[in-house]
Amino acid sequence: MSTHQDVATRTVELALDGMTCTSCANRIERRLNKLDGVSATVNYATERATVAYAGGVSTDELIAAVEAAGYHASLPAADGDVDRSAALRTRLWLAAALSVPVVLLGMVPGTEFEGSGWVSLVLATPVVGWAGWPFHRAALVNLRHGAATMDTLVSVGTLAAYLWSLVALAAGTGGDLYLEAAAVVTTFVLAGRYAEARSKRRAGDALRALGSLGAKDVAVLRDGAEVRVPVAELAVGDLFVVRPGEKVATDGVVAEGASAVDNSLMTGESVPVEVGPGDAVVGASLNAGGRLVVRATRVGRETQLAQLARLVEEAQTGKAAVQRLADRVSAVFVPVVIGLALFTLAGWLLLGGGADDAFTAAVAVLIIACPCALGLATPTALLVGTGRGAQLGILIKGPEVLESTRTVDTVLLDKTGTVTTGHMTVTEVYAAGPLTQGEVLRLAGAVEVGSEHPVGRAIAQAAAAAGPLPSVTDFRAEPGTGVSGVADGRRVVVGRGSDGGVEVTVDGEPAGTIEVADAVKESSEAAVAALRRLGLRPVLLTGDREEVARAVAQQVGVDEVVAGVLPAAKVDVVKRLQDEGRVVAMVGDGVNDAAALAQADLGLAMGTGTDVAIQAGDLTLMRGDLRQAADAIRLSRRTLAVIKGNLFWAFAYNVAAIPLAAAGLLNPMIAGAAMACSSVFVVTNSLLLRRFGRRTSGSLC
Numbered sequence: 001m002s003t004h005q006d007v008a009t010r011t012v013e014l015a016l017d018g019m020t021c022t023s024c025a026n027r028i029e030r031r032l033n034k035l036d037g038v039s040a041t042v043n044y045a046t047e048r049a050t051v052a053y054a055g056g057v058s059t060d061e062l063i064a065a066v067e068a069a070g071y072h073a074s075l076p077a078a079d080g081d082v083d084r085s086a087a088l089r090t091r092l093w094l095a096a097a098l099s100v101p102v103v104l105l106g107m108v109p110g111t112e113f114e115g116s117g118w119v120s121l122v123l124a125t126p127v128v129g130w131a132g133w134p135f136h137r138a139a140l141v142n143l144r145h146g147a148a149t150m151d152t153l154v155s156v157g158t159l160a161a162y163l164w165s166l167v168a169l170a171a172g173t174g175g176d177l178y179l180e181a182a183a184v185v186t187t188f189v190l191a192g193r194y195a196e197a198r199s200k201r202r203a204g205d206a207l208r209a210l211g212s213l214g215a216k217d218v219a220v221l222r223d224g225a226e227v228r229v230p231v232a233e234l235a236v237g238d239l240f241v242v243r244p245g246e247k248v249a250t251d252g253v254v255a256e257g258a259s260a261v262d263n264s265l266m267t268g269e270s271v272p273v274e275v276g277p278g279d280a281v282v283g284a285s286l287n288a289g290g291r292l293v294v295r296a297t298r299v300g301r302e303t304q305l306a307q308l309a310r311l312v313e314e315a316q317t318g319k320a321a322v323q324r325l326a327d328r329v330s331a332v333f334v335p336v337v338i339g340l341a342l343f344t345l346a347g348w349l350l351l352g353g354g355a356d357d358a359f360t361a362a363v364a365v366l367i368i369a370c371p372c373a374l375g376l377a378t379p380t381a382l383l384v385g386t387g388r389g390a391q392l393g394i395l396i397k398g399p400e401v402l403e404s405t406r407t408v409d410t411v412l413l414d415k416t417g418t419v420t421t422g423h424m425t426v427t428e429v430y431a432a433g434p435l436t437q438g439e440v441l442r443l444a445g446a447v448e449v450g451s452e453h454p455v456g457r458a459i460a461q462a463a464a465a466a467g468p469l470p471s472v473t474d475f476r477a478e479p480g481t482g483v484s485g486v487a488d489g490r491r492v493v494v495g496r497g498s499d500g501g502v503e504v505t506v507d508g509e510p511a512g513t514i515e516v517a518d519a520v521k522e523s524s525e526a527a528v529a530a531l532r533r534l535g536l537r538p539v540l541l542t543g544d545r546e547e548v549a550r551a552v553a554q555q556v557g558v559d560e561v562v563a564g565v566l567p568a569a570k571v572d573v574v575k576r577l578q579d580e581g582r583v584v585a586m587v588g589d590g591v592n593d594a595a596a597l598a599q600a601d602l603g604l605a606m607g608t609g610t611d612v613a614i615q616a617g618d619l620t621l622m623r624g625d626l627r628q629a630a631d632a633i634r635l636s637r638r639t640l641a642v643i644k645g646n647l648f649w650a651f652a653y654n655v656a657a658i659p660l661a662a663a664g665l666l667n668p669m670i671a672g673a674a675m676a677c678s679s680v681f682v683v684t685n686s687l688l689l690r691r692f693g694r695r696t697s698g699s700l701c
Contacts, residue, residue, distance in 0.1 A: 009052055009053070009054040010052070010053055010054070011050065011051065011052045011053075012050075012051050012053070012059055012062070012075070013048055013049070013050055013051075014048065014049040014051060014062060014063065014066065014073045014074065014075065015047065015048060015073065015074050015075070016028065016042070016047045016048065016049055016066065016071060016072070016073055017047070017071065017072040017073075017074075018070070018071040018072050018137070018138070018141070019047060019071060020134075020138045020151055020193075024071065024138075024141075025042040025043070026042075027069050027070075027071075027145060028040075028042050028049060028066055028069050028071055029041065029042040029049070031065050031066065031068065031069040032049065032051060032062065032065050032066070034065075035053070035057055035061065035062070035065060036057065037053055037054040037056075037057055038051060038052070038053045038057055038062070039051070039052045039053075040052075049066070049073070059075060063075075070140075070141035070144060070145075071141070085194060088134070088190065088193055088194040089194055091130070091131040091133075091134070091190055092131070092187070092190045092191055092194050094126065094127070094130070094131055095127045095131035095132075095183070095186055095187040095190055096187050098123045098124070098126060098127050098183065099123075099124075099127055099180070099183040099184055099186075099187045101119075101120075101123055102120050102123050102124050102127070102179055102180050102183045102184075103180045103183070103184060105119065105120050105180075106120060106177060106178075106179060106180035107180055117165075117169050117177055117179075118169060120165075120177065120179045120180070121165065121166065121169060121179060123179075123183070124162065124165075124179040124180075124182055124183045125162075127182070127183045127186050127187065128158050128159065128162045128182045128183065128186055131186055131187070131190060132154070132155070132158055132186040132190070134151075134190075134193070135151045135154040135155045135158070135186070135189065136155045136159070138151035138152075138155075139151050139152045139154075139155035139156070148334035148335045148338075152334045152338075153333070153334045153337065153369070154185060154186070154189050156334075156338060156366060157182075157185060157366055157367065157369065158181075158182040158185050158186055159182075160363055160366040160367065161178035161179070161181045161182040161185075161363075161366075161367055162178075162179065162182040164178060164363050164367075165177040165178050165179045165182070178367060181367065213284045213305060213591060214231060214247065214249070214250075214283055214284045214303075214305055215231055215246070215247040215248070215249040215283070215284070216230070216231060217229060217230050217231060217249075218230075218231050218234060218240045218241075218249035218250075219240060219241040219243075220233075220234065220238050220239065220240045220241075221238075221239040221240065221241065221293065226241055231249050231250065232300070234249060234250055234296050234299050235296065235299060236296055236297060236298070236299055237295065237296060238295070238296045239255060239293055239294070239295055239296075240252075240293070240294055240296065241291065241292070241293055241294075242259075242281075242287045242291070242292040242293075242294055243287065243291055244259070244287055244288070244289060244290060244291065244452055245286070245287065245288075245452075246286075246287050247283075247284055247285065247286055247287070248261070248281045248282065248283055248284065248285045248286075248287060248292075248294060249283060249294075249296075250283040250296050250298065250299050250303055251280070251281070251282050251283050251296070251297055251298040251299075251302075251303045251304055252280070252281055252283075252294040252295050252296045252297050252298075253278065253279065253280055253281070253294065253295050253297055254275050254276060254277050254278065254279045254280075254281060254292055254293070254294055254295075255277060255293045255294060255295045256277060256292070256293035257276070257277075257290055257291050257292040257293055258274070258275065258276040258277075258289075258290055258292075258481075259274075259275060259287055259288065259289035259290040259291070259292050260272035260273065260274055260275075260288045260289040260453050260454070260455075261273050261274075261275050261281055261285050261286065261287055261288065261289075262285060262286040262287075262288045262454065263282065263285045272288050272289075272453065272454050272455070274496070275292070280297075281294060282303075282304045282305070283298075283303045283304065283305050284305045284591070288452060288453060288454055289452055289453055289477075290477075304567075333369075333651065337365065337366065337369040337658070338366075340365055340658060340662060341362045341363075341365040341366050342362070343662075344358070344361050344362045344365050344661075344662040345358050345359065345361070345362035347662075348361055348362075348664070353664075357664060360664070361661060361662060361663075361664045364661035364662075364664075364666050365658055365661045365662050367661075368657045368658055368661045368666065369655075369658060377643060377646035377647045377650050377682050378643050378646070378647075380646070380682060380683050380686040381639055381642040381643045381646055381685075381686040381689065382396075382639065382643070384686045384687055384689040384690060385635065385636075385638070385639030385642065385686075385689045385692075386639075387690075388635070388689055388690055388692050389632070389635050392628075392631060392635070393607070393621065393622040393623040393625075393628060394619060394620070394621060394622070394628055394631060394632045394635060395607075395619065395620040395622060396618075396619055396632075396635075396636060396639070401602070401618040401619060401636065404583070404585075404601045404602040404618065405585075405602055405632075405633045405636035405637050405640065406637055406640055407583040407601075408536065408583045408584070408585045408601060408602050408633065409535065409536060409537060409582055409583050410536065410537045410539065410577055410582045410583065410584050410585070411531055411536045411537070411538050411539070411584075411585040411586075411587060411629065412539050412540075412541040412570075412573070412574065412577075412584060412585070412586045412587065412596070412600070413528075413538055413539065413540050413541065413558065413587050413626070414541060414542060414586075414587060414588035414589060414590065414593050415518075415540055415541075415542035415544055415548075415549060415552055416518055416542065416543075416544060416589075416590065417588075417589040417590060417606060417624075418587055418588055418589050418606055418626060419520060419521065419524045419540065419552060419556055419626060420518040420519060420520050420521060420524075420552060421518060421519050421520075421521055422518060422589070423458075423518065423519070424454050424455055424457070424458035424516050424517070424518060425458055425462070425516065425517065425518070425519040426441070426458055426459060426462035426514060426515070426516055427515045427516065427517045427519065428514070428515040429441045429512060429513075429514050429515075430512050430513045430514075430515075431511070431512045432510045432511060432512045432513065433506070433509055433510060433511050433512070435506065435511050435512065437512070438466065440504055440511050440512035440514070441459070441462060441463045441466060441514065442463055442466065442467065442469060442470070443470075443487050443488070443490070443492045443504065443506060443511070444459050444463065444492065444494045444502070444504045444514060445459050445460045445461075445462065445463020445464060445466075445469055446460075446463065446469040446470050446471075446472050446485070446487040446492070447472055447475070447483050447484065447485040447487060447492045447493075447494050448460040448463075448483060448494060449464075449469065449472065450472065450475045450477070450483065450485070451477060451483050452477075453483075455496075455502060455516050456483060456494070458516050459494070459502065459514055459516065470487045470488045471487070472485040472486065472487045473485065473486045474486045481495055482494050482495025482496065483495075490506050490507050491506070491507050491508070492504065492505070492506055492511075493505045497513060501513045501514065501515050501516075502514040502515075502516060517548070518544075518548075518552075520552055520555050520556060521625075521626065523625050523626055523627050524555075524556045524626050525555065525556045525557055526627055527556075527625070527626035527627040527629060527630060528556045528557045528558055528626075529557065530627055530629075530630035530631075531629060531630050533630070534630055534633060534634065536585070536633075537560075538557075538558045538559075538560070539558065539560040539561070539562060540552065540553045540556075540558045540560065540561045540562070540563075541562045541565065541570060541573060541586075541596070542561075542562070542563050542564075542565070543563075543564065543565055543566060543567075543570075543592055544563060544564070545563060545564060546561070546563040546564060548563075549561045549563035549564075550563070566592070567591075567592045567593075567594070567595050567596070568595070570592070570593065570595065570596040571595045571596050571599045573596070574586060574596050574599045574600050575599065578601070583601045583602075584600045584601050584602070585600060585601065585602040585603075585604060585629075585633070586599075586600035586602070586603050586604065587604040587605075587606070587621075587626065587629050588603075588604075588605065588606070588617075589605065589606035589624075593605075593616075594615075594616040595616070597616040597617045597618075598616045602618055602619070602633075603616060603617035603618045603619070604617055604618070604619045604620075604621060604629050604632060605617030605619070605620050605621070606620075606621050606624050606626075607620050607621055607622035607623065607624055619632045619636070635692060638689065638692060639689060642685060642686055642688070642689055645685060646682045646685055646686065649678060649681055649682065649685070650678055650682055653678035653681070
């Protein structure tokens with residue numbers, strides 16, 4: 001690893017390992033920021049630290065500071081893109097495989113045999129020791145910092161059950177064994193942790209998807225000849241060629257040629273923009289018409305696409321993952337339980353009780369509080385809830401998403417591809433001369449068959465759907481102007497009018513106008529009504545023109561409209577509403593929505609949209625039906641309610657029995673039975689989510 005000694009400020013990204021909750025991220029951040037000249041931000045969701053440092057600080061010292069806090073750090077070059085969930089998956093499979101026979105030997109009558117206790121001990125040891133090591137390690141780190149989380153309770157509970165069983169076997173007293181409790185608790189909590197790790201890994205997928213959107217190579221003009229080079233070799237001032245159907249390689253200004261450029265990925269504008277010499281174009285936009293020669297004005301990290309990626313990253317960093325509910329309660333519950341167990345042990349000894357009775361009562365307290373049901377509370381409800389959601393076409397990315405749905409009061413709706421279809425459609429045909437509307441569409445469609453322009457294709461498709469089209473001769477395409485040809489012996493010219501419509505002339509005389517627009521989805525009006533019934537305030541947010549946005553909003557019943565906004569401005573709108581105290585949900589489908597989806601308290605991505613939007617969102621609506629936004633919020637709220645109910649009963653069962661265990665009225669076996677009872681209740685309560693279904697109105701009950 002290199003050491004940097006100059007005074008210039010540098011920025012480095014460190015990959016982190018060992019964090020189990022947001023308090024871990026806060027500890028690392030505080031430790032790094034104590035170093036002179038260091039400003040660090042730790043993202044728990046992506047397990048990354050972005051560190052700006054200067055002066056004599058080296059990367060070695062940064063890593064050492066993280067290590068001193070009890071965690072692991074490495075440079076990206078050393079760490080690569082490691083899937084940290086893979087290690088948890090291995091631990092989970094081993095724990096599950098070994099726990100099954102332990103449970104059978106410990107819980108099923110008639111399965112015991114001579115030495116079965118020792119067999120169970122051998123099987124349970126790698127489960128509790130190796131598979132459960134992440135919990136024990138986290139408990140030790142938390143102990144160093146005077147903190148207690150669910151990891152502490154898992155570690156103490158499983159080790160207490162394991163060590164009690166080990167002592168009972170070694171002493172040969174024939175006492176009760178609790179190896180199955182230790183193994184099962186470890187397995188279930190690992191399952192929940194594995195699901196969380198996979199969810200956190202997906203947080204970085206939006207940035208990886210953004211990186212794949214741009215062109216990979218480009219035809220650069222050098223000494224009058226085209227030379228194909230990687231985009232990374234482009235420099236400001238270079239001239240490069242963009243052919244029809246190709247992506248613009250980087251931000252620039254058109255030097256030669258005219259064409260229609262589809263900017264919908266970046267701006268959300270539904271109609272391609274006509275560009276010519278002197279007009280600006282952005283990287284990753286699509287050339288839908290003629291050949292362009294573009295002069296590069298911004299490259300690399302300065303392009304709009306790169307800036308959008310930074311917006312997504314900053315929004316994800318600013319929206320730290322919600323701390324798990326179990327950890328919140330455990331922060332108080334864990335030290336209280338441990339204190340009660342020690343108090344029970346001391347109390348029995350001081351009151352003259354025997355050491356065996358004192359230890360039995362203390363272990364009973366720990367076992368009755370052992371978080372088997374607590375470990376099941378979130379993952380089982382999440383498993384059933386997300387499974388039911390998947391059946392309904394709703395994908396929930398993780399438990400941290402659920403809390404956001406509870407308090408959402410404002411929902412921002414992207415227009416193109418969300419409220420509308422995202423495809424150009426003929427909405428009206430006006431005849432201005434002797435021809436009928438059908439004849440105007442038929443002649444215009446015949447000429448547009450040869451056009452590559454999205455508006456032209458929409459006219460051609462509408463005309464073809466109405467009937468056979470005449471053949472066309474002498475076809476001409478003038479980029480930026482329109483198309484013309486001879487159909488039925490008449491010269492037909494189709495081009496964009498001054499008011500935004502498409503004008504048609506026949507033999508030099510005005511024949512009519514064709515209106516082409518992005519059609520509103522049939523379900524959008526019902527979806528807005530469903531969102532209002534949930535108490536949400538809908539706002540249409542789009543990069544399209546004001547008049548287009550107002551027309552769409554009126555159709556679907558939205559009163560508030562924010563139009564003509566670029567990706568950065570969409571993020572600003574979200575932040576402004578949040579600053580006003582609003583809890584904001586964002587529904588979108590495009591690259592231009594990704595940063596706003598990440599910034600919002602709840603991001604809902606249309607599954608029919610881009611991968612970037614899907615990865616940046618918290619919920620994915622696979623059917624592309626806006627009504628699913630209301631369904632998703634209702635399902636998420638119900639799942640969260642089940643999780644909270646599970647957590648309450650998981651504690652209630654155990655807390656009610658703790659005084660009995662401390663008094664010696666519950667031996668460890670009965671304590672284990674109570675723990676099992678609470679687990680059965682939690683699982684049964686979670687399974688009720690399978691009844692969650694759709695009403696005919698489009699909402700979920």
